[in-house]
Amino acid sequence: SQQGEEDPQALSIQEGENATMNCSYKTSINNLQWYRQNSGRGLVHLILIRSNEREKHSGRLRVTLDTSKKSSSLLITASRAADTASYFCATDTDDYKLSFGAGTTVTVRA
Amino acid sequence: KAGVTQTPRYLIKTRGQQVTLSCSPISGHRSVSWYQQTPGQGLQFLFEYFSETQRNKGNFPGRFSGRQFSNSRSEMNVSTLELGDSALYLCASSLAPDTQYFGPGTRLTVL
Numbered sequence: 001s002q003q004g005e006e007d008p009q010a011l012s013i014q015e016g017e018n019a020t021m022n023c024s025y026k027t028s029i030n031n032l033q034w035y036r037q038n039s040g041r042g043l044v045h046l047i048l049i050r051s052n053e054r055e056k057h058s059g060r061l062r063v064t065l066d067t068s069k070k071s072s073s074l075l076i077t078a079s080r081a082a083d084t085a086s087y088f089c090a091t092d093t094d095d096y097k098l099s100f101g102a103g104t105t106v107t108v109r110a
Numbered sequence: 111k112a113g114v115t116q117t118p119r120y121l122i123k124t125r126g127q128q129v130t131l132s133c134s135p136i137s138g139h140r141s142v143s144w145y146q147q148t149p150g151q152g153l154q155f156l157f158e159y160f161s162e163t164q165r166n167k168g169n170f171p172g173r174f175s176g177r178q179f180s181n182s183r184s185e186m187n188v189s190t191l192e193l194g195d196s197a198l199y200l201c202a203s204s205l206a207p208d209t210q211y212f213g214p215g216t217r218l219t220v221l
Contacts, residue, residue: 030208031208033208033209035212040198040215040217041214041215042114042200042212042213042214042215043200043202043212044212045209045210045211045212048208048209088153090153092207092208094166095165095166095207096141096143096158096160096165096166096204096207096210097143097155097158097166097168098143098145098155098210099155100145100152100153100154101152102152103152
């Protein structure tokens with residue numbers, strides 16, 4: 001079974017707009033990560049946020065973590081066509097063992 | 111540094127056959143994990159190896175097995191293939207127990 005659930009399942013936005021997706025998880029975590037996957041290829045690591053952090057930035061990405069609500073959000077600002085991909089949150093249920101959500105498919109329209 | 115490499119990239123097999131997939135981790139990474147990705151079940155953890163020892167295992171039948179060599183390269187084997195084994199198999203390597211670096215995957219189709 002999956003630890004995380006993402007919302008929405010799919011998102012379509014115009015280039016230049018912001019994209020926000022959410023992830024909820026069930027058990028306590030050490031950290032939460034976000035990955036991107038382009039069209040059935042490998043996963044690319046985007047950002048990691050530790051359980052004692054509330055917010056983290058990396059370029060156009062902003063991640064928040066609320067451990068009391070067991071939820072996280074990923075914001076992509078000023079989206080580009082190249083941001084079209086599926087985005088997954090992942091939590092570490094055990095060392096070196098990631099549990100992934102179902103993913104959010106983002107389509108950025110030109 | 112070169113990234114994680116997986117071979118082959120695509121594979122077509124028939125039911126009942128067995129298959130071996132290979133993964134070469136990033137140089138210096140000793141942990142290798144395997145995941146299965148299907149449209150229905152999403153990404154699921156198969157197993158993790160470190161220094162030739164399996165440290166963690168997901169909920170998959172015994173038909174799924176793996177091993178790791180002294181150079182950290184890893185293989186996974188699926189015996190008696192079933193249609194439901196059709197999936198993208200992803201390998202990831204890591205240096206520390208947080209960030210995992212994924213390979214491009216092996217797309218297995220079982221006919």
